[in-house]
Amino acid sequence: ALRASYLWSRLWGNYSGLATGDENGRLSPNTNGVFDHRVMQFDERGEAVFGPLPTDRPHQLKAQVIFDFPFGTTVGLNGYLASGTPVTRMAYFLGPLSYPVPYLGRESDGRTPTRSQLDLLLRQEIRLGGEKRVQLEVNVLNAFNQRTATNRFPFQTEYGPGISTTDEEFFGGIDTEALMREQGMRQDPLFLMDSEFQLPREIRLGVRFAF
Numbered sequence: 001a002l003r004a005s006y007l008w009s010r011l012w013g014n015y016s017g018l019a020t021g022d023e024n025g026r027l028s029p030n031t032n033g034v035f036d037h038r039v040m041q042f043d044e045r046g047e048a049v050f051g052p053l054p055t056d057r058p059h060q061l062k063a064q065v066i067f068d069f070p071f072g073t074t075v076g077l078n079g080y081l082a083s084g085t086p087v088t089r090m091a092y093f094l095g096p097l098s099y100p101v102p103y104l105g106r107e108s109d110g111r112t113p114t115r116s117q118l119d120l121l122l123r124q125e126i127r128l129g130g131e132k133r134v135q136l137e138v139n140v141l142n143a144f145n146q147r148t149a150t151n152r153f154p155f156q157t158e159y160g161p162g163i164s165t166t167d168e169e170f171f172g173g174i175d176t177e178a179l180m181r182e183q184g185m186r187q188d189p190l191f192l193m194d195s196e197f198q199l200p201r202e203i204r205l206g207v208r209f210a211f
Contacts, residue, residue: 004063011056014041014049021054024151037099039170044103046171051106052086057115059083076121084111089192091156091163091176098162100155103176109192112150117198118143130211137206145201149194156180158188 016022018029026032034040043049060082067075086107092098102108120140127133156176157163163179180187 001066001068002064004061006062007060009056009058009060011053012051013053014051016053016055037094037097039093039101039167040099042101042171043105044101044170044176045173049102049105051088053106054085054088056086057083072125072127074121074123074125076123078119078121079117081116082114084113084115085150086111087152087192088154089156090154091180092159093163093165093170094167098159103156109152109154112152113148115148115150115198117141117146132209132211135206135208135210137204137208139204139206141202141204142198142200147197147200149197151194151196153188153190153193153195155188156191158186 015034018032019027020032020034022034023032041049061080063079065077069075087109088102088106089104089108090100091103093101120138120143122138122140124136125133126136157180163176163185164183165174165179179185
């Protein structure tokens, strides 16, 4: 048997929902910090920030192949291929509370790499007579042990007092990186480094008895 699907989608705007991707998937509904301060929704030109949201994957391809053999063996392959997600750099502003601001807009630094994965299922059924049978199963997730980066650390500045500026200056348009140099701000050493990866290979063993 063969099953396949292709999804073409677009997640675009300035609000990623109750489980906000802007905070790496914070799950507490209506408690995210996206609207803690108005500067968080604007870029360094003082313009509202709209663009691809953090979980946007425009192209996703899934395929599943299952082979059933007459001697009770089943082999299944599950494949997944998808576009990377947007990388949006941030800087902290308006200390001492330090609000993160996407000062160059969304998807300022491209996307994470294309993600792919292959899963494998092996099952052997042993008949014991009548309706009784035993199934031995091996399920291998991420069979090739791929370690593609799924996220990058977005913060240009270290968490601290934040770039000093007034609301009026900010909305009039600023040069974020020039202000960082003038104010002696340190760049976070993790800036744009890979921060999350695919889960490593996982092997699950199973035994089922049916009657």
